[in-house]
Amino acid sequence: MSATFVGMPAFPTAAREALGNAQQRRNLRHATHTIRDKRARVVAEVDDWEELRVAGAAIKDHVLTHLDTYLEQLEESLTRAGATVHWASDAAEANRIVVDLVRATGSQEVVKVKSMATQEIELNEALEAAGIDAWETDLAELIVQLGHDRPSHILVPAIHRNRAEIREIFLREMGAVGEPAPAGLTSEPRELAEAARTHLREKFLRAKVAISGANFAVAETGTLVVVESEGNGRMCLTLPETLISVVGIEKVLPTVADLEVMLQLLPRSSTGERMNPYTSMWTGVTPGDGPQDVHVVLLDNGRTSALADDLDRQALRCIRCSACLNVCPVYERVGGHAYGSVYPGPIGAVLNPLIRGTSSAVDKSLPYASSLCGACFDACPVRIQIPDLLVRLRTRVVDEKRGGLPSGEEIAMKGMAWVLGDADRLERAQKGSELGGRLLRRRTSLGRLPGPLSAWTDARDAPTPPEETFRTWWKRERG
């Protein structure tokens, strides 16, 4: 499996393959239901959860409508605190900045805190091309990296793997890149975690440079915040001499007080915990304590293109909790890889086309990778109307295709609109279905049908039309 998502096929094609992977489906069903249930329990404990959601959405909306102001304030605060701020308009620029910063230290390796922004820009691949080793230190990211695999979940990138598979990956791969796994390793979680700890400790103690993202960046103080569960992040953020943080521009919050809302919403929504075990905050450089060379790369990479539209903008409220993935019936069955991005699931189906555009096969198909069931909106801690955004993106995909040779779908939809545009036309079309109903009167349902209808009847019987529509009945009885 390739380490990047370039050249992914359309969602239905990738989904078909994923649906055939019985082990992965079992792993995903178990994992998503476990997190889903945990989240439901801890959310139910909070009496004012709905008010918190509204407050979270309002804070984010306020920031997004005044983003220029808050970003300049953030830069000023960071600079005052001794950090160096860099601006990156796209992935290539961000990667170039980070590679240059690492090279300037003379180091050949970096340790990494789990970070969606650096996954998004494929920083590891850029560092590798520059001859720099990047070691992922989050347990799940380590599993993905050692397995030459791709992340399939925002929070739990190795959610598609089970314990037995993780044991095999550790035994096979750890020795090639550092401290090997102990020979008698079993698939007990405790032993697996211990093997990872021993493997990583060597790297933490040696590393001179760390790379992180940030969950939040506070404009008034210049404070960056990372929330995590394992403590590996804390090691990366405190031990090395140089710390480089790649932060999406939508991560900014006006004040420290805003964390009061966000730090209630995020852990309960993501891991289903009341509070995450480690919350690290740092404000530039503290002389004599922790990294003395601190850099922050503020990343756009398509975010401003979603900013212009009043409704699309709400996608940038996302705090990457992954609650929408865990409740999504499509994600639960297909997994994350079919979305062709480090952002899978419902929010990925919205974010990717918004920030990458709708030119590739996979990005065109993502808005349709949903039954619009609405479970994602109910779970979203910042009330992103994901189904509404998906429908609007579908309109965009269709509108961009207009003008050329019409597809079968376009002809069918236009024909349907023409028939339904007039009650007499509908009634004439219904005469055809009534005739069909009379011809098929002894049948209750239909088996396999040819052509485009086979998409329905490959696995489902089709209903037969009635001999009399409601309209005909009404005219006869009441007309």
Added chain:
Amino acid sequence: MRVALFATCFNDTMWPETPRAVVTILERLGCTVEFPLEQTCCGQMLTNTGYAREAVGLVERFADVFEPYDAVVAPSGSCVGSVRHQHAGVARDCGRPDLALRASAGAGKVHELSEFLVDVLGVTDVGAAFPHRVTYHPTCHSLRMLRVGDKPLQLLRAVRGIDLVELPGAEECCGFGGTFALKNADTSVAMGSDKAAHVRATGAEVLVAGDNSCLAHVGGLLDRQRAGVRVMHLAEVLASTEVDRAQSHEPGATGRGQR
């Protein structure tokens, strides 16, 4: 009370038993039902497939046809969801702010059947009898777009003779999703198979829901499996009475064949 029936194009053409059952229930409860013949479709399938430009004409038609009425009832959570939740947005996105205003103004008087019975008429016992083992699937749009909550269950619990059993994982989507069922047929079938398995596990003879489109999907899977489970719209269960049953060979049947 004068009520306009919005049959929905799907029910009108494919499942006339359902709007007929709505007429039966509403007239039994003393309403005067009208069926404006100029009605066609809410445009949901066009909107949700990305054809907003084609749907906007249907949004306008809906406003034209139903504006004169104080109450509109439809036996579909999904179509009512589209009228209440999407029509104004489609009009706005198509550069029709005038129509968006009309759509917003009219949205509140359009009701899904169970909402109309429980909230507007204030009735939970509609005088129905249906002595069968039944399980109920709350469709996504009635549950999460309209927030009908347990209103359909309140109505079902009051039906005489019914053996109502809880559906495991009831609130999970069945996988229909309009054109999703065709565009992502494999995923749709995977979701529907799990729903069908839950239905079979209840031992119910009849699966009831408020949307015939979802029922066609799950029912189509159950039929293909020769599972021996019928699907039936909520309205048809609520229309059934002891008298119907005495006159029919098919237990509880108000419709044709399998339904």
